[in-house]
Amino acid sequence: MVRYVLKRIGYMIITFFVIVTLTFIAMKLLPGTPFKTQSRLSPEQLAQLRHYYGLDQPIPVQYVQYLWHALHGDLGGSFQYGMRPITTMLAEKFPVSLDLGLEAIILGAIIGILLGIVAGIKRGTFIDYGSMIISVLGISIPSFIFAVFLQYYFAVKNQWLPVAEWNGGISYHILPVVALSVAVIANVARFMRTEMVEVLGQDYIITAKAKGISSTAVVFKHAVRNAMIPVITILGPLTAAIITGSLVIENIFAIPGIGNQFVESILTNDYPMIMGTTELYAALFIITVFIVDILYVIIDPRIRLTGGDA
Amino acid sequence: MMKMPNNDITNDMFLPADIDTTQSEKISRQSLSFWKDARKRLAKNKGAMISLVIIIFIVIISLIGPHMNNYGAYKQNLHLVNLPAKIPVLEKISFLPFNGTEHGVDIYEQRHIKQNFWFGTDDLGRDLWTRTWKGTQISLLIAVIAALADLVIGVAYGGISAYYGKHVDNVMQRIVEVLSGIPNLVLIILLILVLQPGLLTITIAIVSTGWISMSRIVRGQMLRLKSEEYVYASQTLGASNSRIIFKHLVPNTSGQIIINTMFSVPSAIFFEAFLSFIGLGIRDPQASLGSLINRAYGVFQIHPSQVLFPSIVICLLLICFNILGDGLRDAFDPKLRK
Numbered sequence: 262m263v264r265y266v267l268k269r270i271g272y273m274i275i276t277f278f279v280i281v282t283l284t285f286i287a288m289k290l291l292p293g294t295p296f297k298t299q300s301r302l303s304p305e306q307l308a309q310l311r312h313y314y315g316l317d318q319p320i321p322v323q324y325v326q327y328l329w330h331a332l333h334g335d336l337g338g339s340f341q342y343g344m345r346p347i348t349t350m351l352a353e354k355f356p357v358s359l360d361l362g363l364e365a366i367i368l369g370a371i372i373g374i375l376l377g378i379v380a381g382i383k384r385g386t387f388i389d390y391g392s393m394i395i396s397v398l399g400i401s402i403p404s405f406i407f408a409v410f411l412q413y414y415f416a417v418k419n420q421w422l423p424v425a426e427w428n429g430g431i432s433y434h435i436l437p438v439v440a441l442s443v444a445v446i447a448n449v450a451r452f453m454r455t456e457m458v459e460v461l462g463q464d465y466i467i468t469a470k471a472k473g474i475s476s477t478a479v480v481f482k483h484a485v486r487n488a489m490i491p492v493i494t495i496l497g498p499l500t501a502a503i504i505t506g507s508l509v510i511e512n513i514f515a516i517p518g519i520g521n522q523f524v525e526s527i528l529t530n531d532y533p534m535i536m537g538t539t540e541l542y543a544a545l546f547i548i549t550v551f552i553v554d555i556l557y558v559i560i561d562p563r564i565r566l567t568g569g570d571a
Numbered sequence: 572m573m574k575m576p577n578n579d580i581t582n583d584m585f586l587p588a589d590i591d592t593t594q595s596e597k598i599s600r601q602s603l604s605f606w607k608d609a610r611k612r613l614a615k616n617k618g619a620m621i622s623l624v625i626i627i628f629i630v631i632i633s634l635i636g637p638h639m640n641n642y643g644a645y646k647q648n649l650h651l652v653n654l655p656a657k658i659p660v661l662e663k664i665s666f667l668p669f670n671g672t673e674h675g676v677d678i679y680e681q682r683h684i685k686q687n688f689w690f691g692t693d694d695l696g697r698d699l700w701t702r703t704w705k706g707t708q709i710s711l712l713i714a715v716i717a718a719l720a721d722l723v724i725g726v727a728y729g730g731i732s733a734y735y736g737k738h739v740d741n742v743m744q745r746i747v748e749v750l751s752g753i754p755n756l757v758l759i760i761l762l763i764l765v766l767q768p769g770l771l772t773i774t775i776a777i778v779s780t781g782w783i784s785m786s787r788i789v790r791g792q793m794l795r796l797k798s799e800e801y802v803y804a805s806q807t808l809g810a811s812n813s814r815i816i817f818k819h820l821v822p823n824t825s826g827q828i829i830i831n832t833m834f835s836v837p838s839a840i841f842f843e844a845f846l847s848f849i850g851l852g853i854r855d856p857q858a859s860l861g862s863l864i865n866r867a868y869g870v871f872q873i874h875p876s877q878v879l880f881p882s883i884v885i886c887l888l889l890i891c892f893n894i895l896g897d898g899l900r901d902a903f904d905p906k907l908r909k
């Protein structure tokens with residue numbers, strides 16, 4: 262176990278290093294500079310600006326400097342916002358995005374697990390087909406299209422819910438959270454159904470039934486608990502889906518989170534901001550996958566890690 | 572039940588069974604090749620067949636659609652901006668959005684416009700019927716090229732990695748492990764930023780992460796197949812490595828490969844639309860389904876119908892490709908074979 266964890270941590274560090282390097286290279290290859298739009302600048306002023314931001318150094322020097330500063334938690338300043346430190350800006354906006362993402366994952370997991378359980382128990386019935394149709398729709402329809410139509414129907418046309426903004430209370434959260442959780446619901450429901458069907462066919466379920474335990478107890482004590490374990494494994498891909506979704510959902514509902522900021526900084530060539538956000542997303546993803554893998558081993562003792570090739 | 576007499580059982584009560592040696596080799600189940608079997612199973616799957624028909628229908632209409640009127644995809648006309656959809660016969664059916672009215676007002680009558688725009692026009696007066704189908708063409712083109720590139724790269728990488736094994740495999744798998752740790756969104760956005768948005772760039776960006784899952788599937792399958800006897804036999808007969816990979820291993824992995832390719836099509840369609848929606852996609856005046864939705868979203872609170880048609884087309888495509896992919900998976904899964 263210890264060996265496995267150490268190995269995984271090693272990979273995490275390598276992966277993260279690769280990402281930081283790739284991001285840095287990408288930013289250096291980018292066409293256009295952040296100063297391009299201010300065409301009034303004289304060459305001297307431009308040179309001064311470039312010197313001020315360290316852009317006149319050789320690229321390897323910039324790279325080492327960047328790594329060194331990043332290690333100390335300094336990701337530079339945003340070009341767009343008068344050199345406000347990236348770390349401060351991300352720290353400010355991250356809670357909003359985290360809030361949105363967690364709400365969507367929790368809502369999605371609860372509904373998805375319930376749908377999956379019901380579909381698995383009532384296999385081959387109307388309920389099963391119904392929930393599987395919902396899950397195919399949820400997997401297929403992009404969250405931004407879903408969001409656009411939710412926004413139109415509930416906010417523009419009928420004005421039951423606010424169109425956008427985030428900080429006005431629970432009613433402002435409903436539409437974005439629902440839009441973002443659709444993919445979670447669909448994936449969890451489908452996965453949960455497959456697991457339920459498999460678990461319900463196991464010998465220990467037959468044994469439990471043979472002992473005369475009521476079918477509700479069999480389902481909830483034996484089947485559901487065992488079926489839920491593998492669902493943890495899709496948390497990694499779901500985090501990626503939530504991050505992807507949040508870029509557009511935050512944009513559509515004007516939520517002041519990282520996703521919204523990221524799209525904005527892409528469109529304004531705000532290099533340090535793009536780099537910082539990219540690295541934050543990557544770290545989030547890598548750490549989630551890591552935690553999920555470790556949790557999975559801890560929760561399910563049947564999984565044995567072989568020290569040699571795990 | 573009949574009562575059996577307690578008498579002895581004598582030999583003359585028995586007859587030797589009629590053994591026909593020519594029949595002993597007969598196979599009771601009708602012999603079906605792998606492909607025939609899969610095809611038969613797929614044909615039985617109603618959802619998958621309906622999806623296939625809808626996909627074919629969308630492909631055909633996206634090819635002939637732009638030629639069904641002569642407004643052209645790029646021609647702007649500021650007198651004809653933001654018109655709602657109007658289709659001559661269907662306008663009589665009140666629940667369909669084809670009667671040329673918006674918020675209860677017949678825009679065509681109000682602005683004295685004689686032509687019909689089947690899907691309406693956008694904020695520059697371009698015909699949305701033509702642009703929607705042009706956009707469908709582009710989205711499908713990107714998706715198909717991306718899926719094929721995933722296939723080629725993934726099969727080659729996975730095949731080489733599994734076949735040569737040992738150090739080659741070790742190095743190649745470590746690379747994949749690091750790559751798969753990077754969220755694909757991040758890699759795709761970085762690539763597009765560097766290469767400038769465009770049809771080719773989007774395809775490259777989608778492929779840059781898409782091939783990994785294919786290579787993993789192919790490698791897993793091949794590691795299993797590698798120790799099959801027919802591969803040993805072929806090796807003994809002196810077949811070259813590439814011959815064994817491409818004649819024995821690849822065909823036997825083909826079911827899995829096809830399923831995975833089928834699923835990479837909708838994921839490519841999604842990513843293209845997603846990128847266009849955040850402003851990193853196809854550039855105007857070219858259109859893709861995603862860029863049409865993005866543009867329509869700009870005027871969406873006033874003219875909501877513009878966002879409707881490209882959204883319906885893209886949702887239909889994604890749903891149908893996913894259902895077809897599920898159907899193929901069921902059809903090719905040997906575990907279900909009876």
